[in-house]
Amino acid sequence: MTGKRMQILLALAGVIVFYVLVKAAAFAGLLNPYWQRVLDQSLIVTIGAMGLSIIYGFTGLFSIGHAAFVGLGAYCAGLISKTWWEGGVWSFLIAIVAGALFAGLLSYLIGMPVLRLRSDYLGIATLGFGIIVKVALDNANKLIPDLGGATGMTGVPQVANFDWIFVFVLLAIVLCRNFVHSTYGRACTSIREDEVAAEAAGVNTAKYRLVAFVFGCTLAGLAGGLYAHRYPFLHPTNFDFLASIDYLIIVVLGGLGSLTGTLVTAIGWVFLLEGLRFVLGEQFLDFRGVIYALILIITILVRRQGIFGGKEFGPFAPGRMEGGVAGAAAGNHKSLR
Amino acid sequence: MESFLQQVINGLQLGLVYALIALGYTMVYGIVRLINFAHGDVFMIGAFVGYLGFAHWGLPWPIAIVVSMAVCALLGVTIEFVAYRPLRYAPKIAALISAIGVSFFLEYFCSLKFMFGPNYQVVTRPFDVVTWNLGGISITNIQVMIMVTVVLMLLMLQYLVHRTKVGAAMRTVSWDHDTARLMGVNVDRIISMTFAIGSALAAVGGVLYAIAYPQIYPFMGIMPGLKAFTAAVLGGIGLIPGALLGALIMGQVETMTAAYISSQLRDAIAFSILILVLLVRPSGLLGRTEPEKV
Numbered sequence: 001m002t003g004k005r006m007q008i009l010l011a012l013a014g015v016i017v018f019y020v021l022v023k024a025a026a027f028a029g030l031l032n033p034y035w036q037r038v039l040d041q042s043l044i045v046t047i048g049a050m051g052l053s054i055i056y057g058f059t060g061l062f063s064i065g066h067a068a069f070v071g072l073g074a075y076c077a078g079l080i081s082k083t084w085w086e087g088g089v090w091s092f093l094i095a096i097v098a099g100a101l102f103a104g105l106l107s108y109l110i111g112m113p114v115l116r117l118r119s120d121y122l123g124i125a126t127l128g129f130g131i132i133v134k135v136a137l138d139n140a141n142k143l144i145p146d147l148g149g150a151t152g153m154t155g156v157p158q159v160a161n162f163d164w165i166f167v168f169v170l171l172a173i174v175l176c177r178n179f180v181h182s183t184y185g186r187a188c189t190s191i192r193e194d195e196v197a198a199e200a201a202g203v204n205t206a207k208y209r210l211v212a213f214v215f216g217c218t219l220a221g222l223a224g225g226l227y228a229h230r231y232p233f234l235h236p237t238n239f240d241f242l243a244s245i246d247y248l249i250i251v252v253l254g255g256l257g258s259l260t261g262t263l264v265t266a267i268g269w270v271f272l273l274e275g276l277r278f279v280l281g282e283q284f285l286d287f288r289g290v291i292y293a294l295i296l297i298i299t300i301l302v303r304r305q306g307i308f309g310g311k312e313f314g315p316f317a318p319g320r321m322e323g324g325v326a327g328a329a330a331g332n333h334k335s336l337r
Numbered sequence: 338m339e340s341f342l343q344q345v346i347n348g349l350q351l352g353l354v355y356a357l358i359a360l361g362y363t364m365v366y367g368i369v370r371l372i373n374f375a376h377g378d379v380f381m382i383g384a385f386v387g388y389l390g391f392a393h394w395g396l397p398w399p400i401a402i403v404v405s406m407a408v409c410a411l412l413g414v415t416i417e418f419v420a421y422r423p424l425r426y427a428p429k430i431a432a433l434i435s436a437i438g439v440s441f442f443l444e445y446f447c448s449l450k451f452m453f454g455p456n457y458q459v460v461t462r463p464f465d466v467v468t469w470n471l472g473g474i475s476i477t478n479i480q481v482m483i484m485v486t487v488v489l490m491l492l493m494l495q496y497l498v499h500r501t502k503v504g505a506a507m508r509t510v511s512w513d514h515d516t517a518r519l520m521g522v523n524v525d526r527i528i529s530m531t532f533a534i535g536s537a538l539a540a541v542g543g544v545l546y547a548i549a550y551p552q553i554y555p556f557m558g559i560m561p562g563l564k565a566f567t568a569a570v571l572g573g574i575g576l577i578p579g580a581l582l583g584a585l586i587m588g589q590v591e592t593m594t595a596a597y598i599s600s601q602l603r604d605a606i607a608f609s610i611l612i613l614v615l616l617v618r619p620s621g622l623l624g625r626t627e628p629e630k631v
Contacts, residue, residue, distance in 0.1 A: 125615055
């Protein structure tokens with residue numbers, strides 16, 4: 001048995017153990033509904049963050065409007081379920097997939113013109129798009145009353161339980177892992193490292209920029225669809241500029257170019273925010289934002305390359321067959337921009 | 338026609354305040370290539386200190402502006418020293434995240450009860466509003482005060498950047514840190530000064546904003562900050578005339594949209610115009626596209 005196969009088996013065992021532990025804890029009453037919600041939310045955020053990790057962490061496309069795509073997915077899937085709910089698995093799956101595809105389609109339409117921009121300018125353009133989406137969602141009830149507009153949207157059937165979310169997280173992780181280690185992923189990484197050199201080496205940079213962007217935004221839409229079926233109240237502020245910043249923070253703190261980092265940081269970040277509420281108690285709850293900000297500043301000052309610094313562990317690491325060069329490129333780059 | 342001219346005047350008032358914030362963004366970006374996300378919050382603190390100055394400490398309003406400028410300049414230098422300087426030669430994104438952290442810190446810290454508290458505060462203006470009627474267009478003394486102050490600030494800044502030794506050093510550092518150092522420029526000091534000047538300008542903007550739109554709260558800096566930064570990008574980031582041009586356009590677009598289309602779509606239209614301009618001129622209206630270096 002090669003080391004690689006061993007790792008995959010170990011990862012699979014870990015996944016099963018995690019699932020069983022969560023289920024057992026919930027059954028035994030150790031995991032109350034509140035923390036179950038936090039856990040579910042952290043997994044949903046993970047899916048969205050994985051998307052941004054592909055876009056920014058691996059391809060280097062600076063996007064500060066990621067939450068907008070989560071919101072588009074959430075509202076699209078939510079509207080479908082709210083309007084044409086038939087009950088059953090298929091109805092749910094159709095809504096989720098439609099939400100993801102809708103976010104993907106819009107990211108394609110906006111990405112076509114906007115991805116020509118570079119670094120900070122691309123960031124500002126995506127930030128602008130995020131604000132446009134927020135305003136559109138705020139006023140959406142004028143076109144389709146069911147969307148609720150600035151008062152928020154309710155009435156989406158709450159059918160996305162932990163099991164479903166868990167399945168979709170696994171799906172997202174496997175998709176991202178395989179994407180990163182495919183020809184596509186290596187083309188994307190080469191764009192991040194040096195776009196001119198990538199172009200000179202025959203990489204169709206325009207195409208791969210768009211591929212990475214649409215893929216990442218589709219995952220954001222998927223996260224949104226799950227969110228809509230897990231949390232009964234959708235509001236445009238859930239998907240505004242500050243939410244986009246949260247995704248950016250997760251990806252950067254995890255370490256650019258590290259799926260391991262994104263996964264761990266996404267879950268850790270959501271639990272940190274809720275944990276602070278718990279630790280501080282009623283009396284010092286006002287200090288939550290201050291402590292959150294200090295943790296953020298200190299972490300980035302201490303670990304400027306992110307917590308995982310572009311390194312991958314376990315099943316995320318590239319396989320032996322891909323050879324040392326690809327492995328070095330994916331695991332050890334120091335020049336993050 | 339008269340109501341249109343009236344909107345132009347109102348847009349000018351907003352645009353000039355944006356210009357003061359945009360200048361700080363553009364100067365800092367020009368020199369350290371950093372989107373200083375905390376700048377909007379420096380603007381907020383400027384507004385609060387100015388308001389406390391003329392409403393609670395009994396200072397005359399010009400003195401309140403000066404006090405606010407001094408506090409914010411000091412704050413700007415401190416932020417740079419604590420949060421950005423250790424990351425100066427780190428990947429750019431690290432400093433950006435640090436800036437976001439500082440921004441959150443200022444917002445939440447100022448929301449604490451012993452600071453300014455989380456709620457809106459109504460600003461009592463230091464003087465009564467006087468409205469003059471010029472051929473159907475009304476101009477307030479606040480608008481005149483904003484115009485005079487901003488023009489004064491711009492002239493001083495223009496003099497500083499183009500006619501003084503410090504200004505020459507700042508322009509040198511914006512080209513290349515290492516070369517500037519070889520020419521005997523104290524790069525750290527120049528960067529500190531840039532933050533001080535930018536923050537002082539934001540403080541002026543904050544006080545003027547508080548007088549013109551008399552409602553302030555700790556999160557008030559986010560949207561004006563974003564818009565001012567957008568304005569700087571629109572005009573061509575790193576360029577002082579670009580920041581002014583972008584801010585004036587932004588002010589007009591916002592006011593016109595609110596007046597003639599819909600006030601709820603204001604932000605969406607402002608940012609749509611930004612995206613369209615960037616697509617046509619990727620470096621902003623006045624910016625020059627630099628060839629990609631290999």
